[in-house]
Amino acid sequence: MTVSVLLADDHGMFRSGVRAVLATQPDLECVAEVGDGHEAVAESNRLRPDVALIDVRMPRLDGLAATRAILSGPGNRTRVLVLTTYDSDEYVYRALDAGASGFLLKSLPPEELLAAIRIAARGDALIDPSVTRRLVARFAATCAPTPTAPGLDRLTPREREVLVLIADARSNAEVAAALGVGEETVKTHVSRVLSKLGLRDRVHAVVYAYRHGVASPGRGMPDPPSP
Incomplete structure (x- = not known):
């Protein structure tokens, strides 16, 4: 095409x-x-x-x-x-x-x-x-979270973990390594996060995460999955 x-x-x-x-x-x-x-x-x-x-x-x-x-x-x-x-x-x-x-x-x-x-x-x-990464740091320092996060309750716990990692400017490979899953699984999670939140793409997932308090300075990455 x-x-x-x-x-x-x-x-x-x-x-x-x-x-x-x-x-x-x-x-x-x-x-x-x-x-x-x-x-x-x-x-x-x-x-x-x-x-x-x-x-x-x-x-x-x-x-x-x-x-x-x-x-x-x-x-x-x-x-x-x-x-x-x-x-x-x-x-x-x-x-x-x-x-x-x-x-x-x-x-x-x-x-x-x-x-x-x-x-x-x-x-x-x-x-x-x-x-x-400089953009993400700037967002973390200046973005005042709003009290409500539309659509956040529709995410599964794993999808919320993926959203936090996206907000940390992690690539699919980095997200996969952090969560102990394959990259194709990460791509599926990212697609579902964007769809459920009505976001255009993963960069706007960063905007959403900081704007609505899902990610914040110093929060860090989710703990690795249990063996």
Whole structure:
């Protein structure tokens, strides 16, 4: 299946470069490229691409506002990857709060950008590894938990353990090792956690966990399973 991609950036040379890279991949297609946030929203609503690559700083409407507008549309299943040259915690936080599925630096090698698009298209989420754990630490320090956690009572005890580990920025392999189960089992648990909580992807599970007090600074990982 071909993944449709919308590219929004106000630098024509950057757009041309990314489009040329996409053109080398038989499973990826750039269906539109635009130069500002308003055009990004309009084209996303018209084309409903699988993935939108959106720059943070654009004229008329910045990338974060455009992301929020795109993802607030009824029935819109587009996954947004926010691209920027700025390695800033504030940009990461605002991008995720707007609903983005990933935050990537423009310095990312082409092959990693292509991998990120495919990851987002299949429903996973990612942040540039250089900022992932710092983001979690920042959330832990600044996020005041809300008194209620919608959907949390629907999780099994094991699913809650998985949610805590996701909030600690653990990979599937790390979660599997901590719980003494296989990676396929972890993938099933993660899928069920996201479905039951109505979350777009695992990065937003991090947001949920800290916002609702499921994870907190110093709580650490669940105890290993009994033999």
